[in-house]
Amino acid sequence: MTILVVGATGATGQLVVKQLLDCGEEVRVIVRFPEKLSETTLSHKNISVITVTNILQLSEREMREYVKDCDAVISCLGHNLTFKGIFGPPFTLVTDVTKLICHAIKENKPQRTMKYILMNSTGNSNKNLRETVSLVEKFVLGIIRLLVPPQRDNEKAAEYLRSEIGQDNQDIEWIAVRPDSLINVNEVTKYSIFPSPIRSAIFNPGKTSRMNVAHFMSELISKKKLWEKWKGQMPVIYNDDPEEGGGNT
Ligand SMILES: NC(=O)c1ccc[n+]([C@@H]2O[C@H](COP(=O)([O-])OP(=O)(O)OC[C@H]3O[C@@H](n4cnc5c(N)ncnc54)[C@H](OP(=O)(O)O)[C@@H]3O)[C@@H](O)[C@H]2O)c1
Numbered sequence: 001m002t003i004l005v006v007g008a009t010g011a012t013g014q015l016v017v018k019q020l021l022d023c024g025e026e027v028r029v030i031v032r033f034p035e036k037l038s039e040t041t042l043s044h045k046n047i048s049v050i051t052v053t054n055i056l057q058l059s060e061r062e063m064r065e066y067v068k069d070c071d072a073v074i075s076c077l078g079h080n081l082t083f084k085g086i087f088g089p090p091f092t093l094v095t096d097v098t099k100l101i102c103h104a105i106k107e108n109k110p111q112r113t114m115k116y117i118l119m120n121s122t123g124n125s126n127k128n129l130r131e132t133v134s135l136v137e138k139f140v141l142g143i144i145r146l147l148v149p150p151q152r153d154n155e156k157a158a159e160y161l162r163s164e165i166g167q168d169n170q171d172i173e174w175i176a177v178r179p180d181s182l183i184n185v186n187e188v189t190k191y192s193i194f195p196s197p198i199r200s201a202i203f204n205p206g207k208t209s210r211m212n213v214a215h216f217m218s219e220l221i222s223k224k225k226l227w228e229k230w231k232g233q234m235p236v237i238y239n240d241d242p243e244e245g246g247g248n249t
Pocket residue numbers: 006007008009010011012013031032033036054055076077078079080081089090093119120121122150154178179180181182183210
C-alpha cells in the first residue's frame with residue numbers, strides 16, 4: 001500500500017513513518033524540513049519526500065497529484081508547542097489540510113475508498129456518541145476553546161470528518177484517533193482502545209505514548225478487521241501501565 005503522511009516530521013509522525021516502512025508499506029511525506037527525518041528514513045527505498053514551503057499554499061491540483069495512487073492518508077499535524085505555534089497563524093492548520101486533502105481525494109474520484117486517519121485528542125468529543133462531560137469540565141473546555149486556537153482547530157478537523165465526510169462516503173473512510181496526554185516511550189507497550197474517553201481529559205488525564213499511537217495507526221492500515229471495527233469513529237487510546245495513568249485504573 002502507499003500511504004501519504006502529513007505532520008511526518010513531528011514527534012508522532014516520525015514514529016508513524018518508521019512503523020509503516022518497517023511493515024513494508026510505501027510512504028509518501030509532505031514536509032517543510034526534510035532534515036528533521038532520520039537518515040534511515042531518508043535513505044529507505046520505500047520513502048518519497050515532497051518538500052514544500054507551506055502545505056496550505058498547495059493548490060488542489062497539486063494535492064490531487066500527491067494523493068493519487070495512495071491507499072491511505074495519515075495526519076499527525078499539530079501546532080508546534082511554542083508561543084507562536086500555539087497562538088499565531090495558521091489557526092486552522094489541521095482543519096484546512098484535512099479539507100484540502102479530502103477535496104483532492106474526492107476530485108480524483110478514486111477507484112477504491114481511501115482511508116484517512118486523523119490524529120486528534122481526548123479533549124474533543126464524538127458528537128455521534130453520548131459522551132458525558134461534567135459541567136465543570138465543559139466550562140473549562142469552553143475557556144480552552146476560546147483561548148487556545150489549536151483546541152478549536154482539532155475540534156473542527158474532526159467535526160469536518162464526522163459531519164461532512166460522514167459515514168457513507170464512497171470516496172473516503174476515516175478514523176480520528178484520540179490519545180490522552182502524550183508521552184515518549186521507546187517501545188510499543190500494552191495499550192487499550194475505547195470508543196469514548198473513560199477518564200476526564202482535564203481533571204484525571206491518562207497517558208498515551210506516541211509509540212503506541214503510531215502502532216495503532218499502522219495496525220489500522222494493515223488490519224482490515226481493525227479498520228472495519230473503528231471506521232467512522234473516534235477511538236480513544238490509553239497506555240495500560242497504571243504507572244503511566246493507564247486506561248484501566
Ligand atoms: N501534547 C499532547 O499531550 C497531545 C495529546 C493529544 C493529542 N495531541 C495532538 O497530537 C498531534 C501531534 O502531536 P505531536 O506531539 O506528534 O506533534 P509535533 O511533534 O508538534 O508535530 C507537529 C507536526 O505538525 C507540523 N506543523 C506544525 N505547524 C505546521 C505548519 N504551519 N505547516 C506545516 N506543518 C506544520 C510539524 O512540522 P514541522 O516539523 O515542519 O514544524 C510537525 O510535523 C497534535 O495535533 C496535538 O494537538 C497532543
